[in-house]
Amino acid sequence: MILGSVLGYGGDDPYDGWMRTAVAGATGYIGSRLVPQLLDAGSEVVCLARTPGKLDDRPWRNAVEVRRCDVLDAEQLVTGLEGCDAAYYLVHSMGSNGDFAAADRAAAANFADAAEENRLRRIVYLGGLGSGDELSSHLDSRQEVGSVLASGSTPVTELRAAVVIGSGSVSFEMLRYLTEVLPIMTTPRWVETKCQPIAIRDVLSYLVATLEDLPGSRIYEIGGPDVVSYHEMMQLYAEVAGLRRRVILPVPVLSPRLSSLWIGLVTPLPVGVARPLVDSLRNEVTVSAGRAAPFPVDPMPLRKAIEQALDLDDQLDVPSRWSDANASPARPLAGDPEWAGGTLLVDRQVVETRASPEDLFWAFSRIGGSVGYYTHDWAWRLRGLIDTLVGGVGLRRGRRHPEEVRLHDTVDFWRVSAVMPGEFMQLSAEMRLPGEAWLEWRVNEGSEGRQLEQTASFRPRGLAGRMYWYAMLPFQHLILERMARGISQAAEKRTSLDVA
Secondary structure, three states, rough: OHHHHHOOOOOOOOOOOOEEEEEEEEOOOHHHHHHHHHHOOEEEEEEEOOOHHHHOOOOOOHHEEEEEEOOOOOHHHHHHHOOOOEEEEEOOOOOOOOOHHHHHHHHHHHHHHHHHOOOEEEEEEEEOOOOOOOOHHHHHHHHHHHHHHHOOOEEEEEEEOOOOEEOOOHHHHHHHHHHOOOOEEEEEEHOEEEEOOOOOHHHHHHHHHHOOOOOOOOEEEEEOOOOOEHHHHHHHHHOOOOOOEEEEOOOOOOOOHHHHHHHHHHHHHHHHHHHHHHHOOOOOOOOOOOOOOOOOOOOOOOOHHHHHHHHHHOOOOOOOOOOHHOOOOOOOOOOOOOOOOOOEEEEEEEEEOOOOHHHHHHHHOOOOOOOOOOOOOOHHHHHHHHHHHOOOOOOOOOOOOOOOOOOEEEOOEEEEOOOOOOOEEEEEEEEOOOOOEEEEEEEEEEEOOOEEEEEEEEEEOHHHHHHHHHHHHHHHHHHHHHHHHHHHHHHHHHHHHHHH
16 A cells, blocks of 8 residues: 555555545645645645646645646546546635635536546545534535535545644634734624634645545544634634733624624735635534544644644744635736736836846845835835725735745735746735736846846726826835835845955
8 A cells, every 4th residue: 555554554455556646726725735745645646726837836846747727627627637546626716706605616516527537536625614504605615515526426535624723824824813913802702612623734644544535425524632712712822822811802793794804904814715714603613423534643732733833934934825825817027018908007117236136136025024115114004004994915914934935925915926036026916906016126137237127017997097096106106216226225235245
């Protein structure tokens, strides 16, 4: 056995040795952490990704096959699963625009059909824990996806988990910000609902072990050893993080909608993500008797899971974040012709500089987060606050790493949409705007010396977009000019230190 020998249990191997495993959702929080675990367990991995470029800088990229695949495209799925023995389905549409339940239902049906056509031996699906007749729309959709997948001829093993505790997970970020930002909290009744959190490490162990499940479709529930309320989780987080105990004042009339707006205000989660999460917290999510997963995994206590997540954050060793999967769609470069794709309004700054290309890239690639924007940081913070108040992501997403940058990283309310180390970086705006916006830096070598070229571009949406651009133009031109000079000065200072 391949996987059995790694995980330490035996039995008849239903896969007879070699296995090729597809991972749908390989760019997401769970999927990108699962892939190296599967490689370590001896499986050959095929990553299915709508945007394959997001995997280019992963340390395991050369050890896997990557196939472009959108789960809403039935033909792409059939091709994507060719030659595979099993597949993980780690895809969901929470936080997307429109009817996420309908999109998830359609994607799951496509996946079940493609698995049947390719005669897969198993589908492994990670769903949501919860029982009863009044599940939230989010939990109901997650469980419906499991049913749709199992409606085909391919056996499905569905693991159901509640709160996943790990550096960068959506649940952990919500817990963290609620606890750290608000020493006194006025909260709805859901803070007293019981849940059974589980560490990301243990989720991955269960997922790998599940590949060798017995034939047939099954549903297993997974959770850590602690059953706690969200209130108790926040108090334990405060204790582990060295904070004072939080004062929590329940308010029974705070609706899920108001709760999600409140969470959107004080955490990095946009309202579209917070709302289904908050709605789900009214349901008790604990492992039912007789449904616990029978695999040799010894889940860690909640305290240890929180300690481990905080340690990885402190070491800047966060391999994936909840926001990784929500990249903006591919966009043209701001340096393209200004007529490309419609009206493109541009502010371009060119600064002569003595800095080296490496130091210029260092300076502009570390923008945002704790470094800030090199000028008028109060104005950027104000813009972030306004974005948060209107339901946007604001500045609180910060950065994955204070200086390193990779394609599709989040940088406050931006996302890295293109990057070429030592030469170029482009950020795509994800704040609330009447149009689409980009910030771009490029190192130019000319006959008269080296230049830093900074381009801010905006594609307006209707009259409101044009009014927004021209109303902001005097202020943003001043800020952007000083920002370009600040980047050049920081780079020149670093270059002079390197020379000295």
